[in-house]
Amino acid sequence: MELIEAITGRKSIRAFKPDPVPKEKVEEILKVAINAPSAINLQPWDIYVVMGEERQRLSRRLIKSYREKKISCSPGNVKPLDEKLSARGAQSFRLMNPYLEEMNEEFNRFINEGSCNFYGAPVAIILCLDKAFSKARYVDIGILLGFIVLTAYGLGLGSCPIGLISAYEEDIKDVLDIPENKEVVIGIAMGYPDEKSPVNRFKSPREGIEAFVRWID
Ligand SMILES: Cc1cc2nc3c(=O)[nH]c(=O)nc-3n(C[C@H](O)[C@H](O)[C@H](O)COP(=O)(O)O)c2cc1C
Numbered sequence: 031m032e033l034i035e036a037i038t039g040r041k042s043i044r045a046f047k048p049d050p051v052p053k054e055k056v057e058e059i060l061k062v063a064i065n066a067p068s069a070i071n072l073q074p075w076d077i078y079v080v081m082g083e084e085r086q087r088l089s090r091r092l093i094k095s096y097r098e099k100k101i102s103c104s105p106g107n108v109k110p111l112d113e114k115l116s117a118r119g120a121q122s123f124r125l126m127n128p129y130l131e132e133m134n135e136e137f138n139r140f141i142n143e144g145s146c147n148f149y150g151a152p153v154a155i156i157l158c159l160d161k162a163f164s165k166a167r168y169v170d171i172g173i174l175l176g177f178i179v180l181t182a183y184g185l186g187l188g189s190c191p192i193g194l195i196s197a198y199e200e201d202i203k204d205v206l207d208i209p210e211n212k213e214v215v216i217g218i219a220m221g222y223p224d225e226k227s228p229v230n231r232f233k234s235p236r237e238g239i240e241a242f243v244r245w246i247d
Contacts, residue, residue, distance in 0.1 A: 036180055036183055036184045037180065039183065040179060040180055040183040041232075041233045041234065042189070042190040042191065042234075043149070043151075043188030043189060043190055043219075043221075043223045043230055044140075044144060044149045044190055044219075044227075044229045044230065045149060045150065045223070045224040045227030045229050045230050046149060046150050046151040046152065046188065046219070046221035046222060046223065046224055047221065047222040047223070047224050048150070048152065049152065049221070049222050050081070050082075050152045051081070051152050051153050051187065051220065051221055051222070053081070055185065055187070056079055056081075056153055056155075056220070058185065059178065059181045059182050059185055059187070059220075060077060060079075060178070062177075062181045062185075063174060063177040063178040063180075063181045064174070064177075065177065066170075066173045066174045066176070066177040067170075067173060068167075068170035068173070068174075069166070069167065069169070069170060072167070072170070073170075074159055074160060074163055074167050074170050074171075075157055075158070075159065075170065075171055075174050076157070076158040076159070076160070076208075076212055077155060077156075077157060077158075077174075078155065078156040078157075078158065078206055078208065079153065079154075079155055080153070080154040080155070080156065080206065081152060081153050081154075082152075084205075084206075085148070085152065085153070085154050087205060088154060088202065088205050088206065089146060089147045089148060089154075091201045091202075091204075091205050092146035092147070092195060092198050092201060092202070093143055093146045093147060095146075095198045095201045096142055096143060096146045096198065099197075099198075101194075101197040101198070102138065102141075102142045102194070103141050103142055103145060103193070103194045105119060106193075114241075118237075122234065123137060125232070125234065125235070126229070126232050126234075129228040129229045129231060129232045130228075130229060132228040133227070133228050133229060135229075140229075142194065145192045145194040145195065146194065146195065146198070148190075148192060148217065148219035149190060149219050150221075151188075151189075151190075151219035151220050151221035152220075152221045153219070153220040153221055154192075154217055154218070154219060154220075155178065155217065155218040155220060156195075156202060156206065156208075156214060156216075156217050156218075157171050157174060157175060157214075157215050157216050157217070157218070158208060158212040158213060158214055158215060159171055159212070159213050159215050160211060160212060160213075161211050161212065161213050162211070168215060171215045171216065172216075175191055175216055175218065178218060179191065179218065182220055186222075187220055187221065187222060187223075188220070188221060188222065188223035188230070189218050189219060189220040189221075190218070190219045191216055191217070191218055192216065192217035192218060192219055193216055193217075195214065195216075195217040196214050196215060196216065196217075199213070199214040202214050202217075
């Protein structure tokens with residue numbers, strides 16, 4: 031697949047076929063994706079790939095914890111968002127909701143419990159960073175995330191980044207036996223897209239670059 035086509039064609043997938051993904055396929059994706067750049071080539075990531083019964087066990091724990099603590103998907107801002115950003119958040123809800131209504135799904139439940147369940151994907155990937163690193167190294171994890179979702183798409187798999195799960199870090203570390211000195215940064219749901227699910231018809235729009243770019247020349 032051509033690179034530009036991959037970048038513009040990828041989108042988050044939120045319904046998956048139950049079909050298992052061969053371990054070799056995930057391995058192939060990760061072997062490509064770890065070509066991502068990182069500062070001083072430190073490759074500071076730890077990558078946990080969770081499949082099969084362990085994947086189900088992880089979701090059961092996350093959903094239970096979500097129902098107890100009710101920490102939801104949110105922008106995670108520490109100061110109020112300006113009008114433009116708030117409007118984008120509202121737009122995300124407005125544009126996706128009709129697809130969920132078609133599925134008789136309530137938005138918050140679908141997104142929050144769905145995220146905890148990796149949207150039923152057979153593969154969950156958890157990206158961790160050693161706590162010895164500074165916050166600047168989150169950038170490296172972010173780039174790896176980008177490379178993983180693009181590579182997965184290029185090789186015929188769908189994916190969705192799952193940031194919500196970092197709110198349930200202690201549960202994840204407990205279930206997966208992740209050492210205390212590692213921080214859970216982000217998860218990824220991965221599998222074969224369920225083409226029949228209405229939510230997978232949704233493609234989020236982007237602003238024109240004039241909304242972000244200031245030319246200084
Ligand atoms: C860091 C990060 C965290 C995200 N966390 C979640 C999440 O917890 N649940 C979810 O459904 N989508 C999550 N997403 C997916 C975004 O909602 C999605 O990327 C965005 O709406 C743009 O849509 P697209 O990926 O289809 O282009 C996350 C994306 C990123 C980059």
